[in-house]
Amino acid sequence: MALLVVGGVYTAVAPKPATAETATTNDVEAGRQLFLVGCASCHGKNAAGIETKRGGNYGPTLIGVGAASVDFQVGTGRMPMAQTAPQAPRKTPVYTAEETRQLAAYIASLSPGPAVPDGEYTDLDKASVEDVREGGELFRSNCTACHNSVGAGGAMPGGKYAPTLKGVSAKHIAEAMITGPQQMPVFSDDVITPEDKRNIIAYVKQVQDQPNYGGLAGGGLGPVVDGLFTWVIGIGGLVIAAIWIGAHGARVKKS
Amino acid sequence: MSTTEQEYTPIQDTGFGKKAAGPVEWLDDRLGLAGVAKKNLRKVFPEHWSFMLGEIALWSFVVLLLTGVFLTFWYQPSMTEVEYQGSYLPFNGLEMSSAYKSTLDISFDIRGGLLIRQIHHWAAALFVAAMMVHMLRVMFTGAYRKPREINWLIGLTLLLLGLVEGFAGYSLPDDLLSGTGLRFVDGLIRSIPLVGSYAEFFIFGGEFPGDEIIPRLYMAHILLIPALLLGLIGAHMLLLVFHKHTQWPGPGRTEKNVVGYPMLPVYAAKAGGFFFVVFGFLAVMGALLQINPIWAYGPYNPSEVTAGSQPDWYMGFVEGAVRVMPNWESTIFGSTVSWNVFIPGMILPGIFLTVGMLWPFLEQWITGDKREHHLLERPRNAPFRTAFIVAGMTAYAVLWIGGGNDIIATKFGLSLNAITRFVQVGFFVAPVIAFMVTKRICIGLQRADANRILHGYETGVIERTPDGGFSERHAPLPAGSQYTLTAHDRLPALEAPAETDGNGVAAPHGRVAKVQSWLRARYYDGALDKPTVEDVHHAEEHLSGHDGHPVELGDEFQGVSETGIPRVH
Incomplete structure (x- = not known):
């Protein structure tokens, strides 16, 4: 009884995620058709996932992952996967934007989940100087440990990695934060508000778009590249200079 | 030659010299540095x-x-x-x-x-x-x-x-x-x-x-x-x-000049x-x-x-050692001892430094060589030392890989764990392999030197015998090069240390001497001694004229061009 009451109250009060309002029945049906051709072999005909004999999964269930997840995974080309790997890499998307929207509509129709973020929260021009500074603080507290201080990416155990954020659209970064794809934790809108998410993205984009003050930057990879330059260019070059000076003694005959 | 000696004017006779003489003398009267300067400004350095x-x-x-x-x-x-x-x-x-x-x-x-x-x-x-x-x-x-x-x-x-x-x-x-x-x-x-x-x-x-x-x-x-x-x-x-x-x-260079x-x-x-x-x-x-x-x-x-946090390159070996160290920890009398940090972070650099500091003395003790040395030794002529250094460099470089493991993992699409395991094993195995390979290379180079001394250098002139065989003509090495290649010391004779003294009593420091003698045998193991004078004469007398043995080509021979034709002929 108590369970029922709590459940009932929860459904009434719980923040209702916006479920693809614009999706029509046609979109859902078109998405289902695409799903059956391109996705069902791993995720199952009902998108409930396929379990392996050992209890792992062949493809996880997609019920409740929401439109944001589909838009991220398919829109960045991670899905469909080309082969099994520790992690699905970003690649050229297989589906068009229209098809991606239809797939998202189908998955969102199965059960409510995070929606594709509102354009208002991915419009980086709305972030003020203070917003960017705040975003930087949040970025350094929550993201740099894996993604590196300029979003260049980083390594994780077992061949997994935090991918680079260079060239990733604001929408996809926001979706990744809401849905927590692959190794990434979920940063729900309750934890980091949509405005804060926008500020984080604005900081990353600003840092990545600014010129490389100080010269060739070696990909933001830090002292490993500096060490390489020191040895190859510094020591290598100066040893060549030393050989040249050594070969030109006072009595070396030049014919 | 006599004309070139007259070509320059002594500095005190030049216009500048005459003008500068006053101030220079004034300075010298007060500082008295002319004597020191005269000696040291002409100090000779080798090239x-x-x-x-x-x-x-x-x-x-x-x-x-x-x-x-x-x-x-x-x-x-x-x-x-x-x-x-x-x-x-x-x-x-x-x-x-x-x-x-x-x-x-x-x-x-x-x-x-x-x-x-x-x-x-x-x-x-x-x-x-x-x-x-x-x-x-x-x-x-x-x-x-x-x-x-x-x-x-x-x-x-x-x-x-x-x-x-x-x-x-x-x-x-x-x-x-x-x-x-x-x-x-x-x-x-x-x-x-x-x-x-x-x-x-x-x-x-x-x-x-x-x-x-x-x-x-x-x-x-x-x-x-x-x-x-x-x-x-x-x-x-x-x-x-x-x-x-x-x-x-080299010719004219001794321990005394x-x-x-x-x-x-x-x-x-x-x-x-x-x-x-x-x-x-x-x-x-x-x-x-x-x-x-x-x-x-x-x-x-x-x-x-931030991901990709690394120290500057010179601390990279410590970083690598700490990254790959197994997670050892123990609690002694209620206080935690972090071996996982202490061993790679403090002890290991300490070992590198101590071995480096002790090496000259250690080598002196092993070889028993107490003489002064002003002539350098070519790395190939000290195979053990060269191999030992390369082994140390290899261990150091393997630790570098450990220090940059995350960058290597992401840039080359490798597993972080696999790199870590590689470094854990490689730190112990790679130096041993490097030691053996380097020592063989040194000995091979020593053999090549001996070959050049005994059989001369390869002229690039290919000769064809009437029955169709091909051979390359060798020419004797110039005396200067022969000298340079043989200027190093002959290997010492190795003898087992006396176990007993003259009276049949166990010799003092017998055990230390044994260790020293064993190490000395390892130190010189495999190294090739340079050819003796007799070897050279034998090669000259008995082998000249044979295929592939030195033939006097005359002073006008200056090697061959890329197409194999003698440059001067």
Whole structure:
């Protein structure tokens, strides 16, 4: 009884995620058709996932992952996967934007989940100087440990990695934060508000778009590249200079 | 020849000389330096490119002093929190330490500040690298042998101080990267059993990070360590002048002379010119290559970290050792001992340093060679030493891989765990393989030398015999080259130490002597002795004229062109 009451109250009060309002029945049906051709072999005909004999999964269930997840995974080309790997890499998307929207509509129709973020929260021009500074603080507290201080990416155990954020659209970064794809934790809108998410993205984009003050930057990879330059260019070059000076003694005959 | 001797005018007879004579005499009357100068300005130094590696370090140090002075004008060694209002917009209004803020100001708001900062940082990286390359040259050629052992120790102390100095400087900007590095060192300090936490409180003036460490590091970085470095560099060079520089063996070069050019004018010009080459190189690197972009990391905050946090390259081996160390920990009498940090972070660098410091004495004890050496030894003629150094370098390089494992994993699509496992095994296995391979290569090169002495050099002239066989004609090596190739010592005769003395009583120090004799046998194991005079005569008398044996080609023969035709014929 108590369970029922709590459940009932929860459904009434719980923040209702916006479920693809614009999706029509046609979109859902078109998405289902695409799903059956391109996705069902791993995720199952009902998108409930396929379990392996050992209890792992062949493809996880997609019920409740929401439109944001589909838009991220398919829109960045991670899905469909080309082969099994520790992690699905970003690649050229297989589906068009229209098809991606239809797939998202189908998955969102199965059960409510995070929606594709509102354009208002991915419009980086709305972030003020203070917003960017705040975003930087949040970025350094929550993201740099894996993604590196300029979003260049980083390594994780077992061949997994935090991918680079260079060239990733604001929408996809926001979706990744809401849905927590692959190794990434979920940063729900309750934890980091949509405005804060926008500020984080604005900081990353600003840092990545600014010129490389100080010269060739070696990909933001830090002292490993500096060490390489020191040895190859510094020591290598100066040893060549030393050989040249050594070969030109006072009595070396030049014919 | 007699005409060339008359071509120059003595300096006192030139116009400049006549004018300068007065002031120079005035100075000499008061300083009395003419005698010292006359002797030392004509000091002879031998010529070889590898003798200039130490100069790279010296000139980098000079560049460090020059650029460092500029940076002190603007840098504020304080951990007081201030609000940033400078021109780097993403940090506008951010709270940060004065140290970080002033470094941002140097980078963005002081004219030429970023350039000087980058030159300073590149010079620091190059300073340590050049010291290390110079040290390897000294080691590979046996230049640390008597009477230069103390200079070797001074050199290693300079390297150690260079590491500490570099690390202190790297920490000063108080950015997220350097703060993480400081945290790492804090961990190393605390891993010392018993006294670790006390040492931490002593150094940081309380718990990490506190607000004392930046001013303290600043004092060490701009006063204490540079003064020590300067003094030791002075001692290093005075000893160099006192011992005279070592030289490669060759005709006319002995243990008692130095063949080369005088300080003035040749070396003053060469070394002075090299300073400008080094400075120019560093300026170009500072202008074109970004180093330590502190604005990208953000201000230090102990709760934050960035992926790809690495120390500067010279601390990379310690970083790698700590990264791959298994997680060993034990609790002794209620206090935790972190072997996982203490062994790789403190003991391992200690072993590298101790072996380096003891090596000249150890080698002397093993070989029993107490003589002075001013002639260098070619690396191939000391196969054990060469292989030993390469083994050490391999262990060091494997640790570098460990230190950069995350970058290697992402850039080459490898598993972080696989790299870590590789380093764990490779640290022990790779040096052994490197030792064996290097020793074989040295012995192979010794054989090639012996071959050239006995059979002459390959002329490139291919001869065809009437029955269709082909052979390459060899020509005798010029006497000078023969001398150079055979100027090193003959291998000593190895004898087992006497187990008993004359009276049949067990000899004193019998066990030590046995170890020494065993080590000596290992040291010379496999090394090829140079051909004897008899060997050379035998080859000349009995083998000449045969296929592939030296034939006198006459003075006009100057080798063959690329197409195989003698250049002069």
